[in-house]
Amino acid sequence: MSSKIPERTKRRVEDILSRYPRREAALLPVLSALQEERGFLSPSDEEWAAETLGLPPVKVREVVTFYSLFRRKPAGRHHLQVCTNVSCALNGADGLLSHLRQKLGVSEGEMTGDGRFSLAAVECLGNCDQAPCLMINDEHYGRLDLRTLDEILEKLG
Amino acid sequence: MILAGDRFLTRDFDLEHLYRIESYAARGGYQAAAKALKTMTPDEVLEEVKAANLRGRGGAGFPAGIKWGFVPRETDAPRYLCVNADEGEPGTFKDRYLMSHNPHRLLEGMILASYAVGIRTAYVYIRGEYGAIARRLEAAVTEAKASGWLGDHIAGTEFGLEVFIHRGAGSYICGEETALLESLEGKRGHPRLKPPFPASVGLFRCPTVINNVETICNIPDIILHGAEAFLRRGLSRDGGTRLFSVSGAVAKPGCYELPAGASLRELIFDRAGGMRLGRKLKAVIPGGLSAPVLLEKEIDIRLDGDSLVEAGSMLGSAGIIVIDDQTPMTMVLDKMAGFYAHESCGQCSPCRIGTAWMARIASRLRSGRRRDGDLETILRLAANIKGRTLCPMGDAAALPIAALVTKFRDELERTS
Numbered sequence: 070m071s072s073k074i075p076e077r078t079k080r081r082v083e084d085i086l087s088r089y090p091r092r093e094a095a096l097l098p099v100l101s102a103l104q105e106e107r108g109f110l111s112p113s114d115e116e117w118a119a120e121t122l123g124l125p126p127v128k129v130r131e132v133v134t135f136y137s138l139f140r141r142k143p144a145g146r147h148h149l150q151v152c153t154n155v156s157c158a159l160n161g162a163d164g165l166l167s168h169l170r171q172k173l174g175v176s177e178g179e180m181t182g183d184g185r186f187s188l189a190a191v192e193c194l195g196n197c198d199q200a201p202c203l204m205i206n207d208e209h210y211g212r213l214d215l216r217t218l219d220e221i222l223e224k225l226g
Numbered sequence: 227m228i229l230a231g232d233r234f235l236t237r238d239f240d241l242e243h244l245y246r247i248e249s250y251a252a253r254g255g256y257q258a259a260a261k262a263l264k265t266m267t268p269d270e271v272l273e274e275v276k277a278a279n280l281r282g283r284g285g286a287g288f289p290a291g292i293k294w295g296f297v298p299r300e301t302d303a304p305r306y307l308c309v310n311a312d313e314g315e316p317g318t319f320k321d322r323y324l325m326s327h328n329p330h331r332l333l334e335g336m337i338l339a340s341y342a343v344g345i346r347t348a349y350v351y352i353r354g355e356y357g358a359i360a361r362r363l364e365a366a367v368t369e370a371k372a373s374g375w376l377g378d379h380i381a382g383t384e385f386g387l388e389v390f391i392h393r394g395a396g397s398y399i400c401g402e403e404t405a406l407l408e409s410l411e412g413k414r415g416h417p418r419l420k421p422p423f424p425a426s427v428g429l430f431r432c433p434t435v436i437n438n439v440e441t442i443c444n445i446p447d448i449i450l451h452g453a454e455a456f457l458r459r460g461l462s463r464d465g466g467t468r469l470f471s472v473s474g475a476v477a478k479p480g481c482y483e484l485p486a487g488a489s490l491r492e493l494i495f496d497r498a499g500g501m502r503l504g505r506k507l508k509a510v511i512p513g514g515l516s517a518p519v520l521l522e523k524e525i526d527i528r529l530d531g532d533s534l535v536e537a538g539s540m541l542g543s544a545g546i547i548v549i550d551d552q553t554p555m556t557m558v559l560d561k562m563a564g565f566y567a568h569e570s571c572g573q574c575s576p577c578r579i580g581t582a583w584m585a586r587i588a589s590r591l592r593s594g595r596r597r598d599g600d601l602e603t604i605l606r607l608a609a610n611i612k613g614r615t616l617c618p619m620g621d622a623a624a625l626p627i628a629a630l631v632t633k634f635r636d637e638l639e640r641t642s
Contacts, residue, residue: 088390090304090430096412097395101354122412135414135571137396138354154316155515155561156473156547192398192565193316193515194355197473197545198480207357 074117078102082121092122096132100139108148109140137191145180145187147225150204153190156197161214165201166190168215172222186222232459234447234467235440236483239327245362247369250330256375258446259337263381266449271342275445277453279465283320284310284401284438285514285542286618287531290445294343296425297433306429307340307348308410308436312394312401314353315514316565317545320469321439323481325352325359328443329366333389335442337380338449340387343435347388351406354395363391398569402617403436405571416573417617440469461487462530468544470529472498475505475550487530494525494548505550509634513542515562516622518629519549538629555634556592556642562630563588563604566623574615580607581623591642601638604631 085098096118103114110133119126133139151157151166170176173186180187196202199211203218210221233239243249250256262271276291297305309332313321325332336348352360367389370376378386392410394400400409404418407429428434444466448456457465464486470493473479477499484493490512494500501507510520512529518539520527527533534541549558567585572578584607587600608628611620631638 088392091411093412094410094430097409098393101393101395124412128413131414132412135397136354136394139395153561154565155511155549155558156317156479158557158561159474159547159549159553191396192568193314193318195313195319195322195353197317197319197471197547200473200479204355209358 073113074103075106078106093124093128096122096124096129097136100129100133104139108144108146109142143180143184143187146185147205147222148187148189150189150191150194152192152194152196152200152202154193154197156193157201160200162201165203165213165215165218168218172219185225232467232485233483234459235324235331235443235469236327236481239323244328245326245330245366247330247366247373247375250328251373254450255330255446256334258449259334259341259375260381262338262341262449263383263385268342268344271338271449274453275342275448278444278448278456279453279463280441280444280448280456281464281531282438283440283444283468283544285315285516287541290339290437290441293425293437294339294435296423297343297435298426299344301433303432304347304430305343305345306432306434307336307343307345308403308406308429308434309336309348309350309439309442310401310403310406310436311350311352311356311439312406313356313439313543314398314401314569315516315543315545317471317473317511317547318514318543319471319473320481320544322356322359323469324439324443325356326362329363330370331443331446332363332439333366333370333376335445336389337375337387338445339435339437339442341385345435346386347390349390349392349410349429351392351394351400351410353400354393357393360391360393367391397571398565399571399617399619402619405617406436407434414571416571417619419616459485460530461485462528463532464530468529468541471543471545472548473546474548475502475507475553476500476548477502484529487528487533490520490525490527490529490546493529493546498548501548501550505552507548508551508553509549509555509558511545511547511549511626513540514545515547515565516540516626517542518626519633521633554592554641555630555637556588559627559630559638560585560588560592563623563627566619566627570619570623574617574620576611576614577620577623580611580620583607584623584627591638594642596639596642600642601631601635604628 115129119129177190202211280290281287399405400415405415409415424434563585567581608624611624
C-alpha cells in the first residue's frame with residue numbers, strides 16, 4: 070500500500086510532521102501533499118495517511134469529506150473553481166459559469182471526456198475586488214469576462 | 227471626514243519588494259520588536275496594547291489586549307498563538323493584501339504578541355485557497371530566521387519564537403476561532419462549546435491566543451509610537467485605522483485604509499469611485515455577508531463598531547458589498563442562503579436544518595415560484611436559529627437573511 074507514495078512526498082510529510090507536537094495535527098497538510106501528486110485522494114492515500122499519523126481510517130475519511138478542497142475523484146488537468154458568491158454574482162459570475170458549462174459540455178462536479186477540464190462552483194475566494202473571479206488549480210484569475218476567460222482557457226493547453 | 231494620505235497598515239504598499247526583509251527593514255521594519263525586546267517588559271507591551279483599545283479586526287471586535295490578559299500566568303503548559311488568516315467572510319479580502327504586500331509586518335506583530343504573553347510557538351492558519359500567499363509567508367519566515375528575527379535568542383535576548391504556516395482546506399466555519407483550533411489539530415472544523423475559552427483551554431488543550439491578521443499587523447505601530455498616537459488615528463472610540471474591502475457594483479473596488487469611524491457614504495462615493503455604469507445604490511452589506519443589509523437612506527453612518535450596532539448591523543470584517551438598483555434582491559437572498567447552507571458544519575440542528583430549509587425557499591423565490599407563506603417561513607426559521615447554536619454562525623446566517631427579507635419584503639413579494 071505505502072509503496073505507491075512517492076519518496077518526495079514521504080520526505081515532505083516528515084518535514085510537515087516536525088511542525089506539530091502531535092502527529093494527527095499534520096492531517097490537513099499531509100492530505101494536501103498527497104492530493105498534489107494525483108489531483109485527488111484515493112482510498113489508499115487515505116489509508117496511508119491514517120497509518121502514518123496513527124489515526125483510525127474513519128477519522129481521515131471524516132476530514133476528507135468535510136473540506137471542500139479535498140477531492141475523492143479525479144479532477145481535470147485544469148480544475149476550474151468559479152466563485153458564485155454575492156460580490157462575483159453582482160459582476161456576472163452566473164454568466165461565466167453557464168458559459169463554461171456550455172463550452173465544456175459539463176456541469177459542476179464533472180470532468181470533460183479528455184480529462185482536460187473539470188468544473189466547480191465555489192463560495193467566496195477572497196478576491197472580491199477582482200470580481201468575477203475563479204481559480205484554475207492553485208492560480209487566481211480575476212476581472213473576467215467571456216472573452217478573457219476564453220483566452221485563458223485557450224492558453225492552458 | 228476622510229483624512230487622505232493617513233495610511234499606516236498600507237504604508238509603503240507601493241514599494242515593489244516590500245515583502246522582502248531588506249525592504250521592510252529599510253522602512254523601519256522590526257524596530258518595534260527591537261524596542262520591545264530590549265527596553266520593555268512583557269507586561270509593558272501588554273499594557274500598551276490594552277491602552278490602545280485595539281479591537282479585533284476579524285469580525286467580533288473584541289479588544290486584543292484584554293484577550294491576551296485572559297491567558298493564565300501560572301502554568302507550565304506551553305502557550306500558543308494562532309493567527310487567524312482564514313478570511314472566508316464573503317466580501318472580505320483585506321488580509322490577503324496585508325499578507326501579500328507586507329508579510330514581515332505580520333511576523334513582527336506576532337513576535338510582539340508572543341513576547342507579551344510568553345508564547346514560543348505560533349501558527350498562521352491560512353485558508354487553503356491562498357496558496358501563493360502561504361508560499362510568500364513561508365519565504366518571509368525563512369528570511370526572518372536567517373536574520374535572527376525568528377528562532378532562538380531573538381535580537382540577542384532570551385526570547386525565542388517559532389512560526390509555522392498551516393494551510394486550511396476550504397471551509398468557512400474554520401474562521402470561527404474554536405473551529406480553527408479543531409482544524410489545526412487535524413479534525414473537522416466543528417466549533418467547541420465555550421467556556422472554556424481558548425485563552426485557558428485552546429490548541430492541544432493549552433492556553434492559546436487567537437488574533438486576526440489585521441489585528442496583529444497593528445501591533446508594531448502601537449509599540450513604536452504608543453497607544454496615544456494609535457487612539458488619535460480613529461475618529462471615534464475605536465483606535466486606529468481600518469482596512470475596508472469594497473466590492474460589488476462600485477467603479478473602483480479595492481482595499482481602502484481609513485480611520486475607524488469614517489463615513490460609509492464617503493468611502494463608497496469618494497474612495498471607491500461611486501457606482502459603476504451609472505447605476506444607483508440600492509443597498510449595502512457593511513461588514514461581510516453576515517452583516518445585516520443597510521438601505522440607501524441608512525448609509526450616512528460612521529464605520530465603527532458601536533455605530534453599526536446601533537443601526538442594527540455590524541462592522542464585522544469591514545467587507546463592504548455594494549448592491550445596485552438593477553440587482554434583484556431574490557438573487558442576493560439566494561446566494562446568501564445558499565452560502566450558509568453550504569458552510570454550516572452540521573453540529574447544531576437549528577443551523578444545519580434551518581439554513582438548508584431557507585436555501586430551498588430562497589432558490590424557489592429566485593426562480594419565481596413563491597408559495598404562500600414562504601417569507602414568513604424564512605423569518606420564523608431565522609428566529610429559531612438565532613441564539614440557538616453553539617457558535618456565532620447561527621446568528622451570522624439568521625440575522626442578515628431576516629434583515630434582507632424584512633427590508634425588501636415588498637420587492638421580494640413582487641418579484642418572486
